[in-house]
Amino acid sequence: MNKKSENISGWKRFMKSMTKAHELGTEEDIMLDHDYDGIKELDNVLPPWWLYGFYITIAMSVFYYTQVFYNSEKYSQAKEYAAEVAKGKAEVEAYKAENPDLFNTDNIVAFTDEENLAKGKELFTTKTCFACHLNDLGGxxxxxxxxxxxxxxxxxxxxxNTITNGGRPGKGMIAWESTITREERIQISSYIISMQGTTPANPKAAEGDIIFPEVVEE
Ligand code: HEC
Known part of the structure; x- marks a missing residue:
């Protein structure tokens, strides 16, 4: 036997041991004795290549669970989440610290020019404020x-502040900080101020104790 044919037969032997395929022509030996409308079943063994793969996954699962168990102090989804949130908050704080003007409300002054008020009016519609406050702001x-x-x-x-951070919890006025830019929030605020004293079609009864602007007695 030369080297090549030895190798082939070695490979064949290996394949045979990995598949344990039953010899053709001897199916009778492993035929089960039931018969469903002429359909019969052979009792083949599970192919070893498949079985070994299955054993490996079982072994891996044991290894995996011990790892999860021993590392649960160090690692958990809740901890990963908390760490991500803390990281995000730190980034926001850093951003705020780098851009103090963006978050400072002391320097906010209402616009009075047509262009910004028109923008504010447009935003009142496009940002869906009108859905709860109505287009004429009547409420x-x-x-x-x-x-x-x-x-x-x-x-x-x-x-x-109200538009940025929302109203009192549970009242329905959400915080718009993440969806409306600072400039736009000032434009909307200015537009609301410009609508002071107008007469809406169906004004909702006054709510709230803060009176602004004060009514000056003549
Ligand atoms: C889902 C309904 C809803 C939407 C949409 C909504 N609001 Fe409001 N808004 C409310 C409610 C409810 C309140 C009362 C909050 C409270 O009682 O704390 C309120 C309160 C306010 C106030 C304070 C009023 C006060 O008396 O102090 C302002 C200003 C305001 N909204 C502006 C806006 C603007 C601007 C938008 C769009 C960017 C908007 N709202 C979108 C429901 C809404």
Missing amino acids: SIGPNLTDNAWILGGDVKSLF
Whole structure:
């Protein structure tokens, strides 16, 4: 036998041991005795290559679970989440520290020019404010924004704060900080101020104890 044929027979032997395929022509030996409408079944063994793979996954699972068990102090989804949130918050803080003007409300001044007020009016519609406050700001789910009674304050800084951070919890006025830019929030606030004293079609009754602007007795 030369080297090559030896190798082939070695390979064949290996394949045979890995498949344990039953010899053709001797199916009778492993035929099960049931018969479903002429369909018969052979009792083949599970091919060893498949079986070994299955054993390996079982062994891996034991290894995996011990790793999870021993590392649960170090690692868990909850901890990973908390770490990510802490990292995100730190990044926000760093950003705020780097851009103090963006987050400072002291320097906010209401716009009075047509262009910015028109932009504010447009944003009031596009950002869906009108859905709760109505297009003429008369109020429905949210309060009337044309009267001088305010729940959270009617000066430009208070308005900016309300739009930025939302109303009282659970009232339905969400924080818009992440969806409306700082500039746009000032434009909307300015637009609301410009609508002071207008008469909406169906004004909602005044809500809130903060009176702004004060009514000056003549
Ligand atoms: C889902 C309904 C809803 C939407 C949309 C909504 N609001 Fe409001 N808004 C409310 C409610 C409810 C309140 C009252 C909050 C409270 O009582 O704390 C409120 C309060 C306010 C206030 C304070 C009023 C006060 O009396 O102090 C302002 C200003 C305001 N909204 C502006 C806006 C702007 C601008 C938008 C769009 C960017 C907007 N709202 C979108 C429901 C809404």
